[in-house]
Amino acid sequence: MGNPHELKLTGPAKEAALRDMYAEIGARNMFPFWAKSSDVEHDEIRQLMNGPKPLPFRWSYKDDIESLLHRSAQLVTTGDTDRRSLILINPGLAPRRASVSTLYTAYRLNDPNEIMPPHRHTASAIRFGLTGAKNFTGVEGEDITFGPGDMVLTPRDTWHNHGNVGDEPAINLSVLDYPLVENLNALAFDHDYKEGGVAAKKQTARFPSDYSARVYGAGGLKLRFVDHFRGVGGSSPMYVYRYEAMRELLEKHRDFADNPHEGLLIEYVDPLTGGPVYRTMTFFMQMVRKGETTLPIRQSASLLVAPFEGRGHTLIDGQRFDLEPFDTVAIPGGHWVEYVNDGSDPLILFVASDEPALAAFGLLTRYGRTAAGDVVDLR
């Protein structure tokens, strides 16, 4: 018995048969995983083989973002919409709403005394103050007023409402795990806020406004007489992290013999567990001191880096991206990254990372290069 699949066709006749088969595979919603672009000329296959990949990319606050925030505030009032956010789209992933594969950053300006109605969603978020002393977020009954450098949590499924309670415009950025939750087909939104069974436009405070600081601010000390379950589990119950404490801690350690790959890196953690504030993403402040250049690091985690103080640049696989206040730079996983502080002040970066998601699936890798050029495992 010969091979029943032995083919008698050769040359152009075989190519025509292949082309027909690929057309049928596509028409029936399948993908030929063996296909090589050299088999036959077939654009669809080439496109599928070159699927969307996030690119290292910088959005300049001064050139790209700031004036559009002001124009959006002129043209779109909060009477027209519940939110007015500019989401950063990675050009390698467009039109997906994603700045890296798992996360996006969005910027917004709130006019004086502008408060949006409460809502909740299955994506978790943080909000980070850039300008204005009185950004506002109410979250699960805690009213939080925050300024530049403060970070506020709105964990998945917590009711929250945003705005500005000051007399000047306030600008902040938020980072969400929305693209990850979207890929897991777990996105849900709820705008139907009620208090005592009655629809409400505003969330009434049930906790004192300094609750997070009062209960969790001491660090290393756990109050056994309060309920740490605040509407949802699995996220930090401390809903605001102040910049003042972070800045002081960085300053205290500025002469520390640090990690040469990351400079001074401080993680925001859940005070009850010491782990990341969310299961999906984590946040850091990173200080690169004046004159310092970090050694190259390559990790599978993707980062969204927002310079907060100082100036410098980063090299991503040798490609230079400037770091100026309030920019966002997307650093997808898998690239060699160095930070250079060539400015006259400390360079302070607010960093979001999908590290916890990768770690949960056993996919987190971190490698560094030594000054001699050797690759070392940093786990």
Ligand SMILES: [Fe+2]
């Ligand atoms: Fe929200």
